[in-house]
Amino acid sequence: MKFLCNNIKNCNDKSYCPECSHGIFFGKGDDKHGKVWRWEFTSLFGPLFVDKKGEPLKRQPISSRHPAWKPFEAWHKGFQRYREHNRQSEKKGE
Numbered sequence: 001m002k003f004l005c006n007n008i009k010n011c012n013d014k015s016y017c018p019e020c021s022h023g024i025f026f027g028k029g030d031d032k033h034g035k036v037w038r039w040e041f042t043s044l045f046g047p048l049f050v051d052k053k054g055e056p057l058k059r060q061p062i063s064s065r066h067p068a069w070k071p072f073e074a075w076h077k078g079f080q081r082y083r084e085h086n087r088q089s090e091k092k093g094e
Contacts, residue, residue, distance in 0.1 A: 025079060029071025037061075037068040041079070047072055 027047075028038040039047040040054075049057045049068060061068040 027072070027075040027079070029075050031067035031071055033067065035067065037071050039072060039075075041076070047076075 023042070025041045026039070027041060028036055030036055037049060038051070038054075039049045041047045049060055051057060
């Protein structure tokens with residue numbers, strides 16, 4: 001999972017930092033028509049859909065029926081499992 005920490009602690013050397021609720025995670029996924037959607041995600045603000053260059057889309061998908069949400073929701077479920085797994089690992093000292 002691609003991750004960018006913007007904390008002054010700079011924990012970019014880890015694949016995940018449980019202290020980084022402000023971290024930026026990057027994801028992408030295909031909709032049912034084969035179109036690739038990309039986003040940046042923060043726990044505080046949610047997803048920001050971006051183009052291939054990483055620039056925010058001028059028209060963000062707002063409607064819950066928009067095809068971009070299915071791949072995002074699938075990614076987000078995986079992200080939640082990933083985050084929980086890493087939190088448990090941190091607690092165990094792994």
